[in-house]
Amino acid sequence: MSQQIALRTDDLAVTYTGNRNVEALKGVDVEFPENRLTAIIGPSGCGKSTLLKSLNRLHDIQSNVDVSGDVLLEGRSIYDTDEPAPEIRRRIGYVPQTPTPLPLSIYENVAYGVKIHGDYESKSDLDDLVESYLRKVNLWEEVRDRLETPAAELSTGQIQRLCLARSLAVEPDVLLCDEVTSALDPISAERVEETLESLKTEYTIVMVTHSMDQARRLADEVVFLYLGELVESNDTRSFFENPQRERTRSFVRGHTIAETDGDETNENDAEAESEPADEPVPAER
Amino acid sequence: MEESIESGDADRRSDRLGRRLLVERLSSYWLRGAGYFAIGLFCLIVLTLVHRSLPLLAEYSLVQMLTSANWDPSQNQFGFLPAIVGTIYVAALSMLMGTPIAILVAIYIAEYAEGRLKVIVSSFIDVLAAIPSVIFGLVALLVVVPFVGNYLAPAVGASATGLGIFTVSLVMAIVVTPFMISLSVESLEALPDELRESSLGVGATKLETIRSVLLRAAGPGIFSAVLLGFGRVFGATIVPAMLIGGQTQMPDSLFATGQTLPTLIVSDFGELMSIPITQSALIFVGLMLVVVVWFFNFGAMLVQRRLRRRWQY
């Protein structure tokens, strides 16, 4: 079956030019099909987050990063263009790894991007938008009575869903998610996964994850990176059941073994470290 | 044989342990003392100043002194109003000139400058912050005073020698700006990058990110930097003493000479120290400074806690 390609990279290379040069991505060609959820996996330090951030020019805000090659959104370059970066970032949204509320109320967090772009007619129009996107991420029922309270008072899991709503509210064509569940406890992570599951038929989602299980559960397509190079990309089923490359095979196998006996402790750790699901985050003193 | 060596070792170790524990105990007394020193010093200062202010407060009404414009210690007239008004003028004017610049420069250093340029600019700010205030006073006498006296004041239709409230405010703005800059840069740089990424990620421009997200998140820190800067101008002594003209009168224009509370101490302490009631009056000025600065400090702390709790990131 032929899939419409929403986003693709063309020989994309990223170098960190700090004290010494580090080639984080070495010429990657990868395609992200429309209205599918693509998971980027690979061992830590393999360039997953680097790839994700170069997809919507977030490296622009760091001084010591060199990007070469190109990223094409619906066939048009996002680097070699007259369109300003903020406009590109509106079309390619980004949700960071750490749940990050803007220092605004819950309502204003969702309305932030919409207001900036002026994409609404009236106050009631904006109210409707906020409500519909909060519903979309299954957060509306939990927060409808306290829209004006600071977003920071929500639990980390709720904040992460709020971040999703905030990004969706500007109606991006593509949504980039950087390990959005890794900072959450298992229960909140599950809710965020459910949200992503329900969104993936409507949006092109690119998600970085360190968990094979999550990729297997959620993704339609899998991209496997190793040391800054693309090893294999395929649809999820073929990727896991019939890996083409030796490296993929050993990674999938190694991980399956490691995860089956590591999973238990991992989950316990996560539970011990993060906040219980629906408790507000304690204020910093 | 072996056993005795071992027991010798053990003895030596327990000897050593005894000595170490003794050092531990003695040092803990000393360190505890050092911890209490800060509190003790502050209390001693406040109590001494209060005690020495009592003779004045016993004899004259506080309200009357704070609202009287007549300052003439040799006639036992202690009206603090001119100095209070002068201090408020200077503090307000300096902050008006210094704050916007300080915030802009802090934004430049934290959000715009990169690499070497950033290092150079911030070390320039450090140098500016470390220059002794007496040198600011000297340079101002050479540069600012002639400029204000010959060009600026005549241009706005005031006649002035160049010494006066405006000159002091301008120079104090220069003195506190680097101080406010470094505190503001600290609070901006403490913000996590995710905050910038989140805002940029929904398509905000850099300016929008700075204005609606970063300044808001760093707001408590910047606000307390401004309050601390205000306190600093309030208590500044050397620059005002060199540049204000030293006349205890109600200032009638921005370019008028005047007096601030600290300069009152400087100009009158020398000669009038021998008269107990004058001495008491000047010590009372010191007390007022402590109280006001304490108030600002406390305010800054409170604001920081309150706002941070409300708008955490």
Place this chain on the structure above:
Amino acid sequence: MDRYVKQRLFGVLVRAATALVVGVMLLVVGVTIVRGGAALLGDPSIVFTPPGSRYMLEGDGGFLHAVLGSIFIVGPATVVSMVLAISTAIYLQSDYSSERFSDTVNMFLNVLWATPPIVYGVFVLTVIIAVGARTSLFFGIVAIAIFQYPIMTRYTDEALRSAPETVTESAYGLGATRFETARMTVRAALPGVIAGIIMGFARGIGDAATVLFTAGRSTQMPAGLFEPATTLPILIFDQSTSFNAEVRSHAYAASFVLIVAVLALIFLSKLLAGRFARYAPGGRHS
């Protein structure tokens, strides 16, 4: 497109503000160096010559008294203050005190840190009057030490706070006592501690308000611990408005000496901080 124009204008604005502040800094340093350098080049010996008998009127002799006074007052004051500051910072950071007590002490330190130097001057003078002594080198040392104490404590406290917790844990893990552990923490934070002490020294050497009424404002060579003395900032303060051009030029020359000393101290603190950084975990290895 409007928002992009705004954004560009703002970029110009922050750069202009920065250029202004940097320009002012260059102006202040430049004027001091040029005017002071000119006065000093005319007769470099004034730095090493004691003042003459009619010094304040005619500027005969030089200002060795103020140079020595500054060294004799700020040197000992820095040592006293350093010992107190490091001790207080250790007490605040280590396991000697409860968190609540640390908070309280910190609050008092913040207030002391923000207290205007003139208040310390008035305080010490009040003490001088109360004990019936007269202004002297000794009370200058006391006043400057009090002034430096909160500054140095703040720097040291910050440095200790940034030392990694693993150092503390490792030291305890080896069976070290609290004191031995604290010494290790100080060592790990040494670059910051040393930089803080030098900055405290620089602040002390530049301050006039604390010593104006306490050191004696003398115009003669310092004769002893309990004799009046003066410092460079006091000299500049007193002589910059003199009617005699020669006396005034001494103030310019003194400001040259002072600013060079302060700049050298800042430079030294950065240099030493870099050099000691190799003791700090994660620091530079050289």
